[in-house]
Amino acid sequence: MSMSMGDMPMGSMSMGDGVPGLFYLQKMYWAVVGSAIATATVVNILNKVLAQHRLRDTSLAPAKPKSCFFGVYATLTAIAREVSYATISPISVGKYTIHFPPLGPVLIILANLVVVLVLCFYKLDTANVWKWEDVGYRTGFIAICQLPLIFLLAGRQNIIGFLADMSYARLNWFHRWIARTLWLTTTIHMGFWFRNWGRYDYITYQLKNDPLTKRGFAAWCILTFIVLTSVAPIRRLSYEVFVLQHLVTFVGFIAAVWMHAPNEVKIWVWIPIGLLVFDRVARYAWGAYSNLTMFHRKASKSALWTHSATFTALPGNVTRVTVKNPGIHWQPGQHVFLTCHSVVPLQSHPFTIASIPEDNNMEFLIRAETGGTRRFFRYASKDKVLGAETVPNERSRTIFVEGPYGSIRNLRQFDSVVLIAGGMGATFAMPLLRDLVAAWKKDSPCENQRRIGQVRRWAATNRARFVWVIKSRSQLSLFEEQLQSVLADVEECRRIQPRFNKEIDITIYVTCDEKLEPPTTQQITPLISHGVANRQMIESSEQKEAIETDHVSARSVSGVSFTSSHIAAIGQGCLSGGGCCCTKQIEDEDAIPTCTCTCSGPAPTPLELESMTGKTTYTQTSASLDSKANFVSGRPYPRAIIRKVLEKAEGESAVVVCGPRGLADDVRRSVVCLSDERAVHKGTGAQGIYLHIENFGW
Template identity: 30%
Template structure:
């Protein structure tokens, strides 16, 4: 180092006189190099990065134990083993209070990405933890004050990268341990990315402030590779985070995924060059995530090959059928994917409607039906789903098989047969999630004794024609259920009036001429003034179906819960508004339970989101 500078961290009394180096390039350069010497602070930063991961491991371990406990409780309940601790007020009261706090969901301008208060609290706790790691004992006095905070923020930024990738994969280690499906962890993935961008911005802002304060910005850019490489990494990270917001990523999701991966590769390369001059111990945090990413891709590739390729070639073929409400039923046969849990979903790809595109859809049937064929009900929107509808219309008279690829199953739905009372709530195509649960419980009740004694299905639909999607399944559930009080409530919100005398008639609201002509060929006649409506005779629907006009009043629909030692299971699949309304009503019931204002059973709530 230059004269007058010792090798210890600079301080206010470190023997350095700024007035003596002003305008002296050599002295300024020596001062800059001394300022950048953080060899004595790296061990502390490295220790805190390790402590961050010890904390994350502890959190994952805690939720792993919770998952194991839930699995054991489900196992005991299905065998009707009473668990005294779960009946105790010391357990039920705090649990009800926790649910009251975490269940509510408040929508902001009807944002589809709205989540529960529990999700919000989890993100805020993580953010608070990161701030603690950045600022706790992070600053030193003297010339290196802002530099010390900047370097600490940089270390914590890089330390979070493995967690970011662990939360992103379809084959998710955290998900396996905690019993959480990847699409739920994807929310945390996005928020961890945003917090990483925040700490990276802190790193850059503190550095710039420090160099600007001492008039060393130009010298640092001209003599060090870190500023340009760091700026490049920050710009790439900015676009990765910005493009992941729902309004942007949903414009062209396939394009979003492709650029997302490519940009992260570029970010990793830029970051590697940025940190190269400094401690090599930090490299691990930038390249380990790449290993996680490629491992997930290799596993997915093996799964795709196993599920879709046999000794005879491609093993999956799909047939398409149009249904009322611009819905396409896709039936995939001959796939090796023959086992799944009711409520799980699979990734579906049909090259006819888009190469290199794979989309998640709920499997709308049980594996025990139709020789293990998979059935998906897909509402037409844009792109892939609209192509499916048009293809089904074109081939309505002569259905043909299409090459298909499936992968999965994914998702971690709970076994609802363990609850003494179950309420299944769905809106529109959300029934693809609740109907398999309904069939599973009904089937279990017919083959053996299960805890569930009361089962209610509430299906909200715009037109009564939509009951045609699952008419056979509703009839099968009603006929199969034994020792089970099964009630089915259909709520029609489209203003259509359906009388109880006409429950054996399904009014198919059709907009596609191809379907209308096909129904007329099968003997259907028009019974309404609206030419787009065709009346198709169907067999009598089950007597336990009640028709309602208008939206459900959830305070009434969820009232009169049975008082048991066990919980009531509530599953919801549908639009964000429906899920939010049910969340908030269940939270109020849990508050009454916690405060013992009403003698109700606890409510376990599962929300299945449409989009990820």
């Protein structure tokens, strides 16, 4: 019968001549992990030094390497990026699309898996039945020493994230896969013990009578449940439920492991507990500082809490949340967790900050989906009636802010920047664009000061390209004011500074919008005859009056009245007929085909209808924006867009994308192909491409 793990110190057990000790193997694992973290830290420091060097460079191409060291570093970085960014094309299975993570993170996880398996089986003969106990002991030691890494990757106040300059959301992907590696290790650990006991038909007896075996099996069952419920389809069913059960099962798992582990390795259990306590204490301490009035001079001393927010309903089921004079500082591209107990009790959700610090307001644009975001929109949609006038509900509510979180390299250090946003992804990309233009405004045109090195350059960026993909021009109202402000600031810079040579290009791709080509009777009639919109057609003035009473804006084309729902139905018919040029990919922006598309996107949802209160959701953009921004009917071809910018680049460029997974995958593949096409690492002198894809994990 095998000896119980708690009966003797196993770390000092000898497993044969030349076989490393168990404690030594644990140290080897953390030597590898520590080396990886140290490498990421060095790269982060070099990137920050490089950014400062570029901002102090007064040449015309500050983003281009000026020394042999930075030239070699740029080449090595380009090679690593080209490998790291590569990914497999998505696979469609019925109605579902499977997206694959990029190769870089996959290689890191595979490297960790290889290290773990080597340490588990190094110099052990798994075919020898007398060595199965040794494999069981060793895999148990290797499994338990992985716990601290899992918790290091899980916290929002993340030590690894701070050292490597990576967002906790991105590290969370590694957290899940390291946990799956832990599950594999514990399964091997349990399997070899069962295999050893199975020779004597002893498995059932051990599970019924041995307390150590019971606790170990309970820990494995809990870990299996955690791993299964953490897969994306289940996790997304209800995030609030997932977080609650994840916390409860974690407590049960740690308790079972602590009771199962021998005293000499319990330190590996205490470390995760300490990390969890650190994360919670740090979050609560920072939350108290951010939200208590006593820590902020600008806040009203009569109130206990610093932040109050107004909620405004916007077209497209979007809620604008505005926090005036926030008590925290943030960088463009970051997000915070918002909590408003008076509207959505006991819930906290991450939202991207859609404004920049210079606004002195923290603004969020939140699309209503389910749960908390839906409640935000319902609350904002409750208008107040004053006499015959209806005014929006903008009552202030106390709100709690946790953060900011998120990490992206300073885009001001790159020669050229391409920002691609899909739909509400503009909440991430727009502040980055505004921040670049704000830096251009701050740059001093005084050549005398620049020659003696007394002026620090605010931005090394010479050109910026902003691409926004939307379904309807009605979405432009969300950022029309900001777009006009950006264009006006650039024009003002050109007027004040004769030598201002910065370039900005804004393109709006509308994938399905009836505003581009108003439908005619000739276009509507065939659709009606095919049964596309016959159920929604208004056949009498009584029906039209009823719809207007329900606050649905009726429209009329050549005497035929129809609602936004009818336009949507016409759009769907257009799509099904295959004649909608709004869905075509535009490979050459300089040769855009004539579009006669009548599509308008999906019909308004019940939530949107509640918020319209007689107002149409379709809005015309101002003439100034129409004349200065490029409007294209169709879908973008990322490779052509990025290539056009890279052809003018005189240094390292940056590509940032935030939007649907399909758009992000297209951009990623485009960057990899263009990097190889430009032969960055083959001595041609072409500069590298930094890619940032904003999403919560892969």
